[in-house]
Amino acid sequence: MSSAETDPSSPAPTPPRSWRFDDFVLDTARYELRRGDTVIRVEPQVFDVLTQLIAHHERFVSKEELFASVWGGRFVGEAALTSRIKAARHALGDDGESQRYIRTVRGRGYQFVGTLHAEPVLVPPPPEPEPELPRQHIAFCRAADGVRLAYAVAGEGLPLVRAANWMTHLGYDIESPVWRHWVRDMSLRHKFIRYDERGCGLSDWEAGDFSFEDWVADLETVVEALGLERFPLLGVSQGAAVAVAYAARHPDRVAALVLSGAYARGRFVRAMTEDERRAAALDLDLARVGWGRDDPAFRQVFAAQFIPDGTRADWAAFDQLQRRTTSPENAVRFLEQFARIDVRDEASQVRCPTLILHSRDDHRVPMRYGEELAALIPESRLVALSSNNHLLTGTEPAWRVFCDEVEAFLAV
Incomplete structure (x- = not known):
């Protein structure tokens, strides 16, 4: 024994x-x-x-x-x-x-x-079988500076494009608890198109330029590669800022905008006090020191911010996602650029119908920054979700509310 x-x-x-x-x-x-x-x-x-x-x-x-x-x-x-x-x-x-x-x-x-x-022992019912994951087709295209970008298409129907956001991997996300419900449920009624941003996932990790303008240009490259003319655009977290900038610059292409956990200003831009500036700098230090270590303690700080209500299994999956999707050096480069995002001007120029969904007690991006973005985008609608999570998990009630809201919005 x-x-x-x-x-x-x-x-x-x-x-x-x-x-x-x-x-x-x-x-x-x-x-x-x-x-x-x-x-x-x-x-x-x-x-x-x-x-x-x-x-x-x-x-x-x-x-x-x-x-x-x-x-x-x-x-x-x-x-x-x-x-x-x-x-x-x-x-x-x-x-x-x-x-x-x-x-x-x-x-x-x-x-x-x-x-x-006394309380009876709970014998949980047998778990319902997981819905079958969609089949996806992965392909590649080249940005203007030669960086290879990977994109994937899953499902059928009218297209729904997701602007790339941090920590994705097209070959792994479809089975990862962090992202698989997004791929599964968004592809039920749509041809769901997503891609790995430069420096991440199946796209080239070695990329000389790493700016916000590059991210917007990469979305333009993927749209052109697929020959899309008009489509709804989904943006999650920092990908929402990319989606806002694209929608403002291409009003003829974007039929509707769906934003989740979104913000107009990155952490350095919105930091007004010394404590806020120190907190923003701590993000970078944690990535520099802990991203590549075998000890997950440093990376769990990010898990506690992104999915504070997740289970231990959710946190372990998030930790694994961090290690698989990008290098420690790129993690720091991403966070440096995220902190400097400012799309307040572009937000005021968006003219398409816009739905903004934000967790009421989001630990990573507090609700007030979703409210700020909603005030900037003309005639946008803000829905507060009953969750603490920045990235919604597939088992929490807020995820079903999110899906229902998105489908009702896109069906109009």
Whole structure:
């Protein structure tokens, strides 16, 4: 037997079930902490710490056990565990003084001391079969400066073009949990066209020029290669700024504009205080130091910003996406250019119908910047989504709202 099987300090995985205490329910099958009908948002590691404490409520759980079960035995500082305990207490309305639910066993660990009520074990229904992924055709074209650009076409119907955005890989996205639902659902009723921007995915990673103007020109190159005349254009995150600039410059081509997690000004441009400028610079430092390392801790900072409500599996998929899609050097170049984006003038020149969808509690690009863009684009419509995620996951309710809104908008 392996040491993990014989060592009592290595807890076995907790089977899916739910526990009820006071008006709270911790539901591991749904990965939810609820109070009444309200889902309380907690980060994946906070949820896992709470699960371990409740699952072993009859005794205290040592710090070593928590490090093993939540961090997989990987070395992290004790401050990381302390912060997760503090966040778990906060979610329960507890604190370090009252310790109504989580008691500190000084120097040893923690114990759940709430009163649990009997709750039936949840046997999750068998998962519905994943919808069949669309077949895609990948091809290549050349930008004016010779950089090779990869593009893909999936689905049938009227075209829907997505302006390229950071961290995509045409050969991998169709199976990645980060992007596959975008490809699957956007290609159900459309010929969905997407491409990897220069320096990313299947496009050339070695690109001399790396500016916003190059990104707009690359979109022009792909449109010309496909012979498209008039089409709706989708922009996600920084790709939304590219879409806005293209729509302003080619009003005859863009029939409608759909923007998600969008902004008119990059982080350096919109930074008004010293703290905001330091936060923008920290993005670059994290990419410089941590992108190419085997330790995912640095890259997980980006995962926590882009998909804070994602599961541990979502975070792992996001980490893998970061490593597959571009080099550490290009990651820094991307972030430097993103921070300098400013399409306020172009936004005011957009004349096509525009739908802007933005997560209400977006951690990466706060809602106020989506509102700013909506105020700049004439007669645009802004829809606030009930999510904390910058990139919507395929399992959250906000994704279905997003798809319904987009289809209704494009059907007009």
